[in-house]
Amino acid sequence: DIQMTQSPSSLSASVGDRVTITCQASQDISNYLNWYQQKPGKAPKLLIYDASNLETGVPSRFSGSGSGTDFTFTISSLQPEDIATYYCQQYDNFYTFGQGTKLEIK
């Protein structure tokens, strides 16, 4: 099984800050990596697919990069509505989600 190690598990930042979350795969997954945002009580929402492609309608302050085993998700300027838990997900071999990063406003 491919394991996804996401860090940090929680993060506190101020409005306007640049926020970065990392996800490491236990083996090479090429660019088969997606990022989701989940707000409390809601279903996850796809933000980034195939490591770096912005899903239609998602604000451009969200971005993703990486390939192989190391991936990064960035919010360039944190907004109050970005408070949520973020998950990475690989699909190179079955599907695996990371453990999530809970983002809070400082």
Add this chain to the structure above:
Amino acid sequence: QITLKESGPTLVKPTQTLTLTCTFSGFSLSTSGVGVGWIRQPPGKALEWLALIYWNDDKRYSPSLKSRLTITKDTSKNQVVLTMTNMDPVDTATYYCAHRPAGTGALDYWGQGTLVTVSS
């Protein structure tokens, strides 16, 4: 537009079999490359992928749960059904179904989820 909705029991007893139905609209599960997956989330915990069925009836299961899961589709009814046997209290979770478009393994549309509690 694409929509999905999960339905099924909200409460099951330990050892019982859970049957969940995902009813969708806005796409066809006979379109090449398309799939529907099931994902669950225990209260306060992370997402866990369970199963996926493709347009060509190819099926994939989580290795850790494979022996307990069955996924099927009824293309004419626009439904995907997931069964999970031998339910246990640790299976208490919100269960989601989601659309997988052709060409990527992303899950781009999700249902609202349904909370299933396992308790005697």
